[in-house]
Amino acid sequence: MSNAKPHAAxxxxxxxxxxxxxxxLKEEGLSAPQAKxxxxxxxxxVAAQKFGRLPRPSGEKKGExxxxxxxELSGVPQTDKLFNKEIVDRLGKAFYSxxxxxxxxxxxxxxxxYEEIRDSIRRGWKP
Numbered sequence: 001m002s003n004a005k006p007h008a009a010x011x012x013x014x015x016x017x018x019x020x021x022x023x024x025l026k027e028e029g030l031s032a033p034q035a036k037x038x039x040x041x042x043x044x045x046v047a048a049q050k051f052g053r054l055p056r057p058s059g060e061k062k063g064e065x066x067x068x069x070x071x072e073l074s075g076v077p078q079t080d081k082l083f084n085k086e087i088v089d090r091l092g093k094a095f096y097s098x099x100x101x102x103x104x105x106x107x108x109x110x111x112x113x114y115e116e117i118r119d120s121i122r123r124g125w126k127p
Contacts, residue, residue, distance in 0.1 A: 002098025006091045010100065010125045012118050017043035017087055018104045019114045026108075033080035034070075040086060041071035041078035048073075099125070 021039030024030040030038055070077035088096045107117045 002094060004092060004094035004098050006095045006100070006125055006127050008090050008127055010091065010122045012122075013043050013047060014087055014091065014100070015104060015118050015121060016046065016114060017083065018101060019108060019117075021083070022105060022108045036080035036083035037070050037078045040083040041073065044073055044078065095125075 017039040019039070020042045021035045024035035024038040025032065028035070028038065070079050072078065076082075091100055103121055104117070107121060
């Protein structure tokens, strides 16, 4: 494991996006780029709902969405490049790839839920 430090504070949002990126890869059968976009999109939707800025999505049922399209928010496609900009670059590439992503992946593979890790996994990660 790397000794890299994050460039910015690690947020629950970052953990949620990464956790759901993994879920998209492993459970939804998404490609790596699509999984990044999915994780970012889902994190933004949940955050917006929490603060009352976005109603719950309706109409799309599991398995109905086309895997060739990016999810959009306010007309902006939530892509792998946007994930890299808003998560990876914000935290720092060395920290993301050497510390953050492996830690979240290990917790995910151990069967831990996002709720079980969202706060504990971030302890000790200070910019």
